[in-house]
Amino acid sequence: MAFTIRLCPFCGGAITSEESGYYLCEECGKRSYRSRIYSKVFLQGKPYEAQYSSIIDLLDVNPDKALAQINEVVESVEEPDTDMLYTRATVYTALGEEGKALIDWKKGLEAMSDFRNIDAYILSVCRNIMDTIILKEREFLDFSPLEYIDNIATEFSLKTEVPCRGLFYLTLYRDFRTAYQSGKLDKDEDVYDTTIVRILPKILAYGRDYRMVIDAIDEMLEDFHYNPDTYIDDDNLVMHLCYLLKGQYEALSENFSDEHIIRIFRHWNDENMFELEYYVDELLKSVRDPSILQKIGGLLGRENVNLAEAVEAYARKFLMIADDGTDLSKEA
Numbered sequence: 001m002a003f004t005i006r007l008c009p010f011c012g013g014a015i016t017s018e019e020s021g022y023y024l025c026e027e028c029g030k031r032s033y034r035s036r037i038y039s040k041v042f043l044q045g046k047p048y049e050a051q052y053s054s055i056i057d058l059l060d061v062n063p064d065k066a067l068a069q070i071n072e073v074v075e076s077v078e079e080p081d082t083d084m085l086y087t088r089a090t091v092y093t094a095l096g097e098e099g100k101a102l103i104d105w106k107k108g109l110e111a112m113s114d115f116r117n118i119d120a121y122i123l124s125v126c127r128n129i130m131d132t133i134i135l136k137e138r139e140f141l142d143f144s145p146l147e148y149i150d151n152i153a154t155e156f157s158l159k160t161e162v163p164c165r166g167l168f169y170l171t172l173y174r175d176f177r178t179a180y181q182s183g184k185l186d187k188d189e190d191v192y193d194t195t196i197v198r199i200l201p202k203i204l205a206y207g208r209d210y211r212m213v214i215d216a217i218d219e220m221l222e223d224f225h226y227n228p229d230t231y232i233d234d235d236n237l238v239m240h241l242c243y244l245l246k247g248q249y250e251a252l253s254e255n256f257s258d259e260h261i262i263r264i265f266r267h268w269n270d271e272n273m274f275e276l277e278y279y280v281d282e283l284l285k286s287v288r289d290p291s292i293l294q295k296i297g298g299l300l301g302r303e304n305v306n307l308a309e310a311v312e313a314y315a316r317k318f319l320m321i322a323d324d325g326t327d328l329s330k331e332a
């Protein structure tokens with residue numbers, strides 16, 4: 001399943017049409033991969049591609065041997081490079097050693113000096129995070145995916161100086177949905193629903209291109225069998241909130257120029273989106289406790305709001321469009 005990428009997900013620049021599986025940004029030169037499920041794409045075309053790939057492939061049959069082989073590679077040099085460490089992180093993930101994987105990702109990021117292909121590493125990390133979530137569920141082990149993802153996404157953002165958090169969550173979402181659709185999660189009944197609901201607030205708050213958020217909501221409404229007539233009886237309140245938000249995004253952005261869309265994208269970064277995360281969390285809580293709506297309404301400058309009005313106020317804040325239609329993105 002592919003991503004519909006309309007802007008460079010890193011800088012908001014124009015992207016060239018798809019070439020050998022990825023888009024190229026005309027401004028920052030970064031690649032973005034169309035398919036989000038590649039876990040080994042960072043090795044593509046490298047002299048050691050076959051060797052490291054075969055180590056990763058070995059995980060299915062003999063993970064201990066895979067670890068011995070990659071350790072031999074890592075220990076053969078004084079300063080292991082990014083690709084050695086990202087390969088070893090994949091091995092650690094398969095062994096249930098997500099803490100060690102995190103350390104290797106961070107070290108590998110430190111060793112990186114050219115960021116044009118960071119998307120390939122983000123793909124690898126996200127795929128590993130999905131595997132960890134599934135593994136922990138199967139073994140009934142405690143794991144806090146959001147903390148873990150925020151931790152590595154923050155490192156990427158700091159090192160590369162571009163907001164990456166939304167891309168991590170959207171990629172993880174895409175990984176899960178692809179696995180779900182292909183039947184890979186058939187034995188893990190609840191893991192898809194549980195994970196999507198967990199990462200949903202992050203997707204809503206940190207998705208800088210609201211059109212990608214709309215696409216994701218569309219899919220979730222389908223996967224969670226949302227029906228606008230029966231959502232209360234179906235206890236589908238969270239999806240109803242998503243449905244309202246999508247409707248507001250679509251209506252309010254109907255006449256947006258491309259420039260306006262890019263200004264919105266560039267205005268939001270991981271720091272100021274932290275505020276959006278607060279609003280999204282409160283909105284999500286308000287579906288079960290409507291008394292929270294007055295607090296949200298007050299903070300967004302509205303009185304006596306219902307859920308639909310609070311969602312509209314939030315959508316305007318994100319889209320940077322005032323009640324009278326003024327385009328606030330020009331001043332930001």
Ligand SMILES: [Zn+2]
Pocket residue numbers: 008009010011012013025026027028029030
């Ligand atoms: Zn770019």
